[in-house]
Amino acid sequence: MKVERPRWARSVALLTGIVLLATACSSGSSSGDSGGSIKGQHITVMVPPWARLSKNMLAQFEKESGVTVDLNVTSWDGIRDKVAVAGAANTPLADVVELDWSWTGQFGRAGWFAPLQDKLSSSLSADLQNSGAFTQGGNVYGVCYSNDFRISAYNKKYFAKAGIQTPSETLDQLANDLQAVKQSGAAQYPLTLPLSATEGTATAWYLLTLALGGQLFDNNFKPLFASPDSAGYKALQFEVDALKNGLVSPGSISMTDTQADERFTSGAAAVTLASGPDEIVTANDPKSSSIVNQAAFMLVPGESGPGGTFGLPEGLGIMSTSQHQEAGLAFIEWWMKSSNLLKIQSQLGLLPCRTSVVHQLVQQGKLVGGQTIEQQLQSVQPLFPQGAPPWYTRFSTEAATLINAAAKGSMSVGEALNKLASDSQALAGG
């Protein structure tokens, strides 16, 4: 007797077949590196919002290389977590991924990024600044695309209202100038500083430490900031005193660096100590600023004159699980072309890491505040001359948390820094 199969079973079988066919076709369309041409390959690039390349630029790369790009824009914090999860699971996240200088120690040691030192041209390597920040154990894991560093900015109009014509050069002078601005009525809380338990808080403290001529650690990672006469101690004391003396808003204990920066561009503050090289571009943008044409760069005030600063470069790396490493490298090399770096700078405000391109921008007058930037660049140093340790992220979280506690008054400056010093010694030792 004939058995009639249910109609729905046929439908399910047909649907399953279609799905399987589609999967087989899609997995066959993007073959991995074959050692030959990269044309026809498809790569995924994961970057934070400030590195979102325009569609035109992506189309240009695709036309030149024959490689198609899927640009995945994700928050900076989100990228870090995603890399950690994908790395731990040994699965591909994307082919080219943002690599912040602060992640190099951890991710480099974990082997999650492919070494690039033998793959980059010697001319590019020689022209790149900040390659040391992406080096761990002798391997270069990232190529710098954003020459971010810290520089201060001030509101010329507010300073002029207080009778001050030139920017402050020392921290003591800064404190006096800020009091004058406060008394003039230009700004109730003239200094903007993040003091919440977030990364930006630690960054501001690092900056002041270097500006005062100090370092965080010696070559053996022994902490140098716990002693009251150290630069790090003085830096934190300055911040806490500024809060107590009404120069910094009490709300700063809940502010991230982005929010603190917005206080400057909204006109609520006269000075931002730890801003980036795109600060004036933002301050002059009428869509996002209330102080158009009022802001100017200021060299970071130091002990007896303008002080040093440090770089927070951002790079592009290739994940070691990527199946398209050659295509990914082609993308990075294309990004690093002088003509493309100039375009990216004008569109996104990212300061390039190639010395020759920065000089070109200054010569052409295309860099807002270019002279001050070039001047400050001469004193940019890595935060860890001895190389970022693998425990840097944990140290930074501890630093931000303890600075926040000191700002809230639940710990003194000495208690906070002593705890940080003992914790960091435990991290370095273990």
Place this chain on the structure above:
Amino acid sequence: MGSEPAGRRTALARLFGSDQPRRVGARQEARLGWVLVLPLVAVMLGLVFYPLVEGLSMSTRSINFGTGVADHFVGLRNYIEALGASETRAAALHTLGYLILALTLEIAGGLAIALVLNKPFRGRGLVFAIVILPWALPSVVSGVLWARIFNPDNGLLNSLLLQLHLIHTYKVWFASPFWSIAFVTLVHVWGVVPLISLILLSGLQGIPENLYGAARVDGAGAITRFRYITLPLLRPALAVALTTGTVIALAIFDEIFVLNGTALNTRSVMMQVYLTTFQQLNFGQGTALAVVLSLATGMFALAYMGRFRRAAQ
């Protein structure tokens, strides 16, 4: 013979290729049940049980990408180190504080809302929609909104309290350990109370109305009716509400992170799990802490269910 509807018997017979209607019975129905349930079982095995087993395994191994130490079995060392850390102990105390405070407010608030919504009144639908709204917002968004209210410089709370002469100067609320915990809990409760009220409302709607009628006839007042009819019959819903509230409170993270970052005075166990796993890349210890949190949650849930079951008996 002929006891089953003809159409159904025919469909089952066709499904199992049987042309013997008499054999279509309990066995075939059981088989059909398994066929229908198998996809879900596969999903549960793949997405729940396998990660659970893998997580337990990870918690007994040294998996620390930050130190580069090779993956190897360490037994309970991750548990001992994670639980012994001073940050974990502080986080555990904070979490317990959130739990007690949050549950008290959620049950009391949820019950009050449920009692009001249980009675028909004009505009009940609109009130219902407004009550549900906080639950519909992602907790991060809630945190951002409330952060504006608590802002020490220009927040609504300071402004209001100053105008009412309840404070003399603007307060930095998150500088105080007490107010930090209180406000984080408030934001958390604001988002969870709608869910609790829904659970309790469904429980209230399951209580037969004739019981209240009979009680009124016997002269029982509102409080007596609430105490001897509503509360006892609401026990199953209360158990579900308490369990749900506990699970959510023990996992508190978003509100804390948005309002106060990784600050020591508000850190929860879940935040410690995140920092250990994703900041320090110590997956072994982070997983161990997550297992402990899961066990604690499970124990609370069992305690509630057991307590309410005994009371029902």
